[in-house]
Each structure stands twice: as C-alpha cells, then as structure tokens.
Amino acid sequence: MRILFVCLGNICRSPSAEAVMRDLIEREGVEGFVIDSAGTGDWHVGKPADSRAIAAAADRGVTITSTARQVRPEDFSEFDLILAMDRANRDSLLAMEAADPGRVHLFRELAGEGELDVPDPYFGDDGGFGEVLDILERGSITVLDGLRN
Ligand code: 4NP
Secondary structure: OEEEEEEOOOOOHHHHHHHHHHHHHHHHOOOOOEEEEEEOOOOOOOOEOOHHHHHHHHOOOOOOOOEOOEOOOOHHHHOOEEEEOOHHHHHHHHOOOOOOHHHEEEHHHHOOOOOOOOOOOOOOOOHHHHHHHHHHHHHHHHHHHHHHO
16 A cells, blocks of 8 residues: 655645654554655755654654655556645645546545645644644544555
C-alpha cells in the first residue's frame, strides 16, 4: 500500500501527515507501506519542512524528514491512495490531466470525519501546528485501521 499525502506547499501539513503515519506504522509494526508527501504548488520545492512543523512534531516524538516536492503525473500510478489535506488541494489534484479520481480522497473524509479540511497553519500562530497534529494523529489511526481490515 503506497500513500501520498498532499497539501499546498508540502512544508507544513503533508510532511506532518507523512511523519505521523510513518511513525504510527512503525510503532504498530505494520509491513508493506510506502509513505510520501507532495505539494500542489511549487514555491517551496527543495526546502525542508517549516521549522514550526518540525518543532511541534518533535514535541510528540515524531521526526519530519521530508524535502518539499511538487505533485507529478506519475504519482497517480505510483501511489494507491492520494490523500489531500483540504478541499482546495483535492480539487487541484482532480484538475490535473493525469488525475486518477479513484485514488484521490480528502484525508478527513477517509478518516470518517466528513468533508472537513486540515486547516492550513502557515499564516497562523504556533498553536495551529498542534491542532494539525491532533487531527493527523486521530485520523491516521482511523485510516490505518480501515486499510488493515
Ligand atoms: P502547507 O502550508 O500547504 O500545509 O505546506 C503552506 C505552506 C506555504 C504556503 C501556504 C501554505 N505559502 O503560501 O507559501
């Protein structure tokens, strides 16, 4: 099972989601998963994650290691699940020529929470990053449970 998390810049939410899910999979000892993240935008390509995201995750024992990259056409064949952080990211993915709509889901919707966004913490204060991690930790447990059963 290959999962790609997608947000706008690939420096806040999707690198956090990638790290949280990888941490969960390692702690659960589940085999056979590939986890990655990417952004619909290209502004931050090649950069590490936002230092606030790295610090908030580190507070919870989760290490963010990603380098930002943009979504590419091959992602729609190389990943089984492409999980958008918000509805705008999902719509951007679906608008791509290479899009395979069957693989694209809104993360919180797949986590059974309805059509809700993971809020963008980039322009907010540090508390936003903790809120994002709460959503990601909770949602990842539900998503992984669903994939294992
Ligand atoms: P992300 O957050 O999509 O969670 O990585 C953002 C990062 C950068 C920008 C917006 C959101 N930006 O406008 O540069």
